[in-house]
Amino acid sequence: MNLPVLKAADFASDQDVRWCPGCGDYSILAQMKKVLPELGFPREKTVFISGIGCSSRFPYYMNTYGMHSIHGRAPTFATGLKSTRPELMVWVITGDGDALSIGGNHFIHCLRRNLDVNIVLFNNRIYGLTKGQYSPTSVEGQITKSTPMGAIDHPLSPLSVALAAEATFVARSIDAHVKHLGETLKAAAAHKGTSLVEVYQNCNVFNDGAMAYAQERKQRADNIVELEHGKPLIFGAKGEKGIRLTGNHLEIVNTEDVPSDDLLIHDAHDPNPAIQMMLARMRYPEMPEPIGVLRCVEGVATYNDQINEQVTAAKAKKGEGDLMALFNSGDTWQVA
Amino acid sequence: MNLPVLKAADFASDQDVRWCPGCGDYSILAQMKKVLPELGFPREKTVFISGIGCSSRFPYYMNTYGMHSIHGRAPTFATGLKSTRPELMVWVITGDGDALSIGGNHFIHCLRRNLDVNIVLFNNRIYGLTKGQYSPTSVEGQITKSTPMGAIDHPLSPLSVALAAEATFVARSIDAHVKHLGETLKAAAAHKGTSLVEVYQNCNVFNDGAMAYAQERKQRADNIVELEHGKPLIFGAKGEKGIRLTGNHLEIVNTEDVPSDDLLIHDAHDPNPAIQMMLARMRYPEMPEPIGVLRCVEGVATYNDQINEQVTAAKAKKGEGDLMALFNSGDTWQVA
Amino acid sequence: MIDTSTPPATSKTVETVSGITVRLCGDSGDGMQLLGTQLTNTSALAGNDVATFPDFPAEIRAPRGTRAGVSGFQVQFASQEIFTPGDTLDALVVMNPAAMVTNIGDLRKGGILIANEDGFNEKEYKLAKVESNPLDADVIEQSYRVVRVSMTKMTRDAVSEFGLSTKFADRCKNFFAMGLVYWLFGRSLDPTLRFIEEKFSKKPDIMNANMAALRAGWAYGETTEVFGESYQVEAAKLEPGTYRNIMGNQALAWGLIAASQVSGKDLFYGTYPITPASDILHELTKYKNFGVRTFQAEDEIAAVCATIGAAFGGTMAVTASSGPGIALKGEAMGLGVMLELPMIIVNVQRGGPSTGLPTKTEQSDLLQAMFGRNGEAPMPILAPRSPGDCFAMAVEAWRIATECMVPVMLLSDGYIANGSEPWKIPDMKDLPEIKCSHPAASDSDETFLPYGRNENLARPWAIPGTPELMHRVGGLEKEDGTGNVSYDPDNHQHMVDTRAAKVAKIAERIPEQDVFGATSGDVLVVSWGGTYGACLTAVAKCRDAGHDVSHAHIRYMNPLPSNIGTLLRSFRTVLVPELNAGQLRMLLRAEYLVDCVGINKVQGKPFAVTELVDAITHHATTLRQTKAG
Amino acid sequence: MIDTSTPPATSKTVETVSGITVRLCGDSGDGMQLLGTQLTNTSALAGNDVATFPDFPAEIRAPRGTRAGVSGFQVQFASQEIFTPGDTLDALVVMNPAAMVTNIGDLRKGGILIANEDGFNEKEYKLAKVESNPLDADVIEQSYRVVRVSMTKMTRDAVSEFGLSTKFADRCKNFFAMGLVYWLFGRSLDPTLRFIEEKFSKKPDIMNANMAALRAGWAYGETTEVFGESYQVEAAKLEPGTYRNIMGNQALAWGLIAASQVSGKDLFYGTYPITPASDILHELTKYKNFGVRTFQAEDEIAAVCATIGAAFGGTMAVTASSGPGIALKGEAMGLGVMLELPMIIVNVQRGGPSTGLPTKTEQSDLLQAMFGRNGEAPMPILAPRSPGDCFAMAVEAWRIATECMVPVMLLSDGYIANGSEPWKIPDMKDLPEIKCSHPAASDSDETFLPYGRNENLARPWAIPGTPELMHRVGGLEKEDGTGNVSYDPDNHQHMVDTRAAKVAKIAERIPEQDVFGATSGDVLVVSWGGTYGACLTAVAKCRDAGHDVSHAHIRYMNPLPSNIGTLLRSFRTVLVPELNAGQLRMLLRAEYLVDCVGINKVQGKPFAVTELVDAITHHATTLRQTKAG
Numbered sequence A, B: 001m002n003l004p005v006l007k008a009a010d011f012a013s014d015q016d017v018r019w020c021p022g023c024g025d026y027s028i029l030a031q032m033k034k035v036l037p038e039l040g041f042p043r044e045k046t047v048f049i050s051g052i053g054c055s056s057r058f059p060y061y062m063n064t065y066g067m068h069s070i071h072g073r074a075p076t077f078a079t080g081l082k083s084t085r086p087e088l089m090v091w092v093i094t095g096d097g098d099a100l101s102i103g104g105n106h107f108i109h110c111l112r113r114n115l116d117v118n119i120v121l122f123n124n125r126i127y128g129l130t131k132g133q134y135s136p137t138s139v140e141g142q143i144t145k146s147t148p149m150g151a152i153d154h155p156l157s158p159l160s161v162a163l164a165a166e167a168t169f170v171a172r173s174i175d176a177h178v179k180h181l182g183e184t185l186k187a188a189a190a191h192k193g194t195s196l197v198e199v200y201q202n203c204n205v206f207n208d209g210a211m212a213y214a215q216e217r218k219q220r221a222d223n224i225v226e227l228e229h230g231k232p233l234i235f236g237a238k239g240e241k242g243i244r245l246t247g248n249h250l251e252i253v254n255t256e257d258v259p260s261d262d263l264l265i266h267d268a269h270d271p272n273p274a275i276q277m278m279l280a281r282m283r284y285p286e287m288p289e290p291i292g293v294l295r296c297v298e299g300v301a302t303y304n305d306q307i308n309e310q311v312t313a314a315k316a317k318k319g320e321g322d323l324m325a326l327f328n329s330g331d332t333w334q335v336a
Numbered sequence C, D: 001m002i003d004t005s006t007p008p009a010t011s012k013t014v015e016t017v018s019g020i021t022v023r024l025c026g027d028s029g030d031g032m033q034l035l036g037t038q039l040t041n042t043s044a045l046a047g048n049d050v051a052t053f054p055d056f057p058a059e060i061r062a063p064r065g066t067r068a069g070v071s072g073f074q075v076q077f078a079s080q081e082i083f084t085p086g087d088t089l090d091a092l093v094v095m096n097p098a099a100m101v102t103n104i105g106d107l108r109k110g111g112i113l114i115a116n117e118d119g120f121n122e123k124e125y126k127l128a129k130v131e132s133n134p135l136d137a138d139v140i141e142q143s144y145r146v147v148r149v150s151m152t153k154m155t156r157d158a159v160s161e162f163g164l165s166t167k168f169a170d171r172c173k174n175f176f177a178m179g180l181v182y183w184l185f186g187r188s189l190d191p192t193l194r195f196i197e198e199k200f201s202k203k204p205d206i207m208n209a210n211m212a213a214l215r216a217g218w219a220y221g222e223t224t225e226v227f228g229e230s231y232q233v234e235a236a237k238l239e240p241g242t243y244r245n246i247m248g249n250q251a252l253a254w255g256l257i258a259a260s261q262v263s264g265k266d267l268f269y270g271t272y273p274i275t276p277a278s279d280i281l282h283e284l285t286k287y288k289n290f291g292v293r294t295f296q297a298e299d300e301i302a303a304v305c306a307t308i309g310a311a312f313g314g315t316m317a318v319t320a321s322s323g324p325g326i327a328l329k330g331e332a333m334g335l336g337v338m339l340e341l342p343m344i345i346v347n348v349q350r351g352g353p354s355t356g357l358p359t360k361t362e363q364s365d366l367l368q369a370m371f372g373r374n375g376e377a378p379m380p381i382l383a384p385r386s387p388g389d390c391f392a393m394a395v396e397a398w399r400i401a402t403e404c405m406v407p408v409m410l411l412s413d414g415y416i417a418n419g420s421e422p423w424k425i426p427d428m429k430d431l432p433e434i435k436c437s438h439p440a441a442s443d444s445d446e447t448f449l450p451y452g453r454n455e456n457l458a459r460p461w462a463i464p465g466t467p468e469l470m471h472r473v474g475g476l477e478k479e480d481g482t483g484n485v486s487y488d489p490d491n492h493q494h495m496v497d498t499r500a501a502k503v504a505k506i507a508e509r510i511p512e513q514d515v516f517g518a519t520s521g522d523v524l525v526v527s528w529g530g531t532y533g534a535c536l537t538a539v540a541k542c543r544d545a546g547h548d549v550s551h552a553h554i555r556y557m558n559p560l561p562s563n564i565g566t567l568l569r570s571f572r573t574v575l576v577p578e579l580n581a582g583q584l585r586m587l588l589r590a591e592y593l594v595d596c597v598g599i600n601k602v603q604g605k606p607f608a609v610t611e612l613v614d615a616i617t618h619h620a621t622t623l624r625q626t627k628a629g
Ligand SMILES: Cc1ncc(C[n+]2csc(CCOP(=O)(O)OP(=O)(O)O)c2C)c(N)n1
Pocket: A052, A053, A054, A055, A056, A071, A094, A095, A096, A097, A098, A099, A122, A124, A126, A127, A128, A129, A130, A135, C331, D272, D273, D274, D275, D300, D324, D325, D328, D355
């Protein structure tokens, strides 16, 4: 079958996009529209499911099937859909509040079940839609509408939590790094099992510049390290810095001072997540923050495959269900 | 002030204990009653809060203040109580379903806030009270009432999840190891910040022997390794086996073959949880499972301290709140 | 299917009676539920009509020997149609003092009390918190026919040849008791022998011992001089057909499977375990070969949301819980209403509020079903009236859900969920036809309208995978037709009205309310849900006693059948018995402005027929006096 | 406190009018909310009675220039007491075509339309989806007094000396508009000048520019020949006292703080952000020096549970949300009922069902408040009637909660939450006394009964830390007195009855229902919540027109005041206007069997007074005709 070749514009719905001018969400939308045609997957088999938040308006703007559900629960709708319609490509769109505050539990359970969906978590470290309260990823001491004296909760790292739930695909990208973002979304789509992509997204209205260190051209070379499977961890404008594993921790070294063999070589495919967990914990300003695919382990059974395999197996073993046989099983009697 | 010296019996309420004969819960109850008097803390300042499940009936049996709340939410009741009454010693009693299924999100958020309470998670890898469905800690393939063809979810490790949430105290013990259990509970009580103690608990009715490898005298020496801060990881009936860190993973070695310096020395106080995370992932039968205190890091601010400090600071800065001044602040006018 | 078996011949006198109510009680570990189930099945196989009421402690294994640990199973079997497990007992079997003292009150004067004498000793008195042997009380001897049987000892003797340990030998004593009961009521041993054979096929010693115990119990009845006669209940004249015994939760599960089959859909069941709904999960998960997928979610919210997700995908989707879990589903149910997708939400009600009395029955979630959501979020509600009716109403729920594109609530309760009754096996062709259709891309040239509507006000069920029908749904108010987000005031009014009208219109698609008795007169008893049997029986008794009383049992709670208003107004008094504080009553009063009077009981227990007879008689008599005066 | 300021003197004619309704609309980014708030405050300071209605898009920054992006603020200021922000507008200020086309419908014939001409150009027409300049339509010129002002240009001129970029210069144009409006309605510039001074003290250029723009707007009104006269509204004759302007959510927050102070308790506020309740959190969290602890939980369930935990500890504990969040709290609220602990649950209602219309107002959660829990779980419900009344009802909620040891529900709505009105600052000694007492170990020699009861049926609030009173609470049914878990049927009945009686008895502790107008007659209008102002105004108008109409506005929704039944039966017709499909109406019909008639509107908008006048008049006239005929 020859599928028609689609363009980004084909993935745009007829709805007006209603984010604030300058919001990082636009760039993520643009990349998604650019990447989907490249996957060559039928539009009508593509579904976007979101929770509630600025980010969660995303499905309205995609000319695919979509559901703007309720706050925090997007992964659970996806679970019902993907378990019964495994042939669909399902994307879950969520925010830091949606996924990690009210939805934290569903997030973990989706990952541990390894449901074959792609979760894109728009992390702006704030509640955008409700106008600027702190979120579980807001930094300690952050002043927001609900924390005039500073936030006192210790922030959560979505990547750490995902790895602890034995996620099979964990990645991070940045709204402003359009190319990197596009590649990361593609890698997520290619993975069989739950793919988590955290995207640093600027909320220019309520938390402007919170991740400028990673977004801005001038600063980012020093503050982020781009992971590539099989490649050493090198960063800095001129590649002058690297990361080395020493004993039980990661440290920054000068690439001129250490032999390149000493640098940590990124292994996204390692089933043992030990190093990946260390990477997930690297935080600005002490360390550069990793972007790219931290972990991508294939071959782990997915929930949707298994639930359907049990049905197939049961049919193979017992034959297609026969209602009358079921009703008449066990003790029955006749009244004339 | 001379506090009266209490005995275990003083902590027993007048209610009949209603667990199945042989249930591991009895032993945990006994240890709690034994340990509490040793802490020398007033009974009336001790509060037990539980969710729903067999384990969650615990508070009824303690002659302290108590609340048998609703399913999965115990940590949240504790949050309200401890934030407003920081002088109380609050214990949270929960099960694997209660804490990790319906309550997974509250569990994580309590830990990340480092609320100064002690969580005891009775892990029997099954839903006891509802008569035998699988739980998030049930093993893959487990046959239960709700999984006649075997469970297909990948199990969660409460210790991994807790560490990912940056828990400051993480430990594990076993119902049958009464002494170890008592010591672990005491260590949990001594920690300032959220203490998580996972207790392997046998449900002899619906999941009998699921953790026999760790509980039974004959097998356990080979299947568990007892962690002690500052001590090397050695196990086996004759201490013939040890654990070594090699590159990014832990491996079993023969203690005769390797110098004892090569063995992993347990550091529960290391703020970097990298090795602790590796320990948390050790699973039977590939590896011995660790018991004892995996992590105990002091000095991290607690939620209850901080919320109260902000009140103190605000009072210091603005003075005790004056209602009439508040009402009359800003623009007012007089009608005669 | 097996033939109605005949019992082994007895040499004693046999008295024929029209029905027997017996309760078997012992410690939770004594196997009373098993015993009760066997007696029920055997009686059903003998052609009797049967009705059961199991009642067990909230604890998994409540403390042995205590009152809280008593587990009971009541069954009535009769030669005429019956609708309840009976009020007062003709016979009571007790395995220990705790069982006796907590149940003796329900034994009728002159009824038979069979006690396992070996279970009555000092240790047991203490556990049961009685001073001395309660069997010895004069009042007991005077009021009942007391039969003391040394069951433990006789069982040990009977099974000694199989070399079991005492512990295992003693476990057989429930089969000894069963044998004795079977003798007393002329039941055949065959079905239970066969059951033992199948169940213990892998443990031949235990199998043989249990069979021996059963036979020994029978032989004891036949031999001992304590019993002069046995009783016999002839077959009931039920509608012709093939029957089986069925429990409510099982019937509900089977109804869902049947609905999925007749609608040509696989079934997705998303749930989180909770008493008394969990058995639906346990039952459904056995039938994966019927295309059933069960999802044990991380909580009730995930369960209902996954259900909505599956419904969006075009699957038959169902979720179930009990009160506290239903409370958690409220927000998502509102989304279901907004999305206008078909699905079923089952509530197997239990004693509330909060955790309440989890193993007890109650009807106190009707108003929660009606109003437990934010905003104007109407939903159709159906309520089965008996264990077997759970089958029919499950099918009906799916019919309405798909015809009207709406989530439907099915209100069962602990009483019918765990109770059982003979169920006439339906023919597949008697099941209603349920057509599910999904628009295809080529259906029309016009722009596709995801919120366009048909004559039922139902929107099209367009599912992902269909080319050209791509659309987005969500919880924000949507424009009728296009389904786009709309903040337009008039559209909002229109949509609120439309969602209400859609549910109200269902009244056109359901049967009118039927009435037992006259359609006008003195007293109308209006009931719903699991109280059907007790209310019907009570009304029948009152009619037999000459009162002008009729009975309307509602199964369609929202919308109510269209003739209800007329009906209510055709009686001088309307009585509404409910196991709650008056929830249906309040709905009827609000809707029809009829001064309905409640008969309310909130004790975690079903109505006794006599309670209802008394209450109805009181009202009927008062009315007659007023008329006369 | 400041003196009521006088405006700069005008040289034109000044016409005195009794009240003005004006709406300011522009793009979300145009600062209309700020402008409206300033106009409101200034009018209040001038001694007018004021009422406001802000209305903004659901989006944070809706697309610029579009209809969806229009943000509006309506204010009525008057020299007599008023209760609504007005129906039709005397003046409408529009900053762009989208604002004009979406709002012009509400401007009365002959009203003043002030348009920022610079905002009307091709680009803007396209964004607003209009073909050409809507100002040019004949019908506009014919129907209204159109004033086209080149605001952008004139603002640029006015601020040029401060060297701002065009972008920043243009941002000052709302102050220009404000200056013009102030001139037109004779408002003083002083309060706003002071506001600008404080707000921009750190950016002197912007401060000076805004001040200049404001003055320029005023000067333009004074100079241009377009306006022949300005209008003046004299001070209203309000009750003597010191006043301030207050918003509903702010008043609610202050009421909670006041209640905590008079009861000698710290305040714990556990919540999760949601529109339109979040501002209560934002407000409360400022007052930590009052002993306020705010907890932004991970979700609504955690929020309500933490609240219960704090209540168990003896703190004044409050949670709040809006419809969808309240749905999530249902299960825990049931536990609150079972635990019999005092706490407040606030629902600031918004348009439903599901996510619905989050920024719009509605009254559709009353039945959810009544019944949105499993089992029989009655709770008292209070509903403030206006922004200022949120203060009083918050205090009242805490009084009832503590006196009766019961969770109390407080039903606000988006309309009063975001609306504002002059509020007479209460004297601390006018606040009700709220005594919270906790038993101490030595209180009595007898065994402590955690579920013992006083004359209000309230149990003792014994708190952790008290020696000897250790006890356990929980969601399983409890034995009255001891509080031990109990499965006893009679106890369950007793407890269900007791919890209901406890709530019912509150009727003894609340005022009787008051009535505006006669206490019997033709028509009684019964309303609740935020519709107070519209209903009262409409009834007053109907009475002025000679109709026999009275008004009862209920603030105590459950239990209802004890005289309601008598009242309803004293009128020939009872009308119940509600912004829902008839929720209070249904409760009244069920309880009192009175055929109440609904006036229902579900459009996310408050009632217009005229709508109500029409509906009431219709009924009153029909009645008179019937009487006459
Ligand atoms: C049950 C429920 N609770 C609360 C809300 C209000 N709410 C909507 S979005 C949101 C948080 C948004 O934050 P985030 O997920 O980070 O998304 P963002 O807007 O930042 O993209 C909240 C609290 C809601 N809609 N539903």
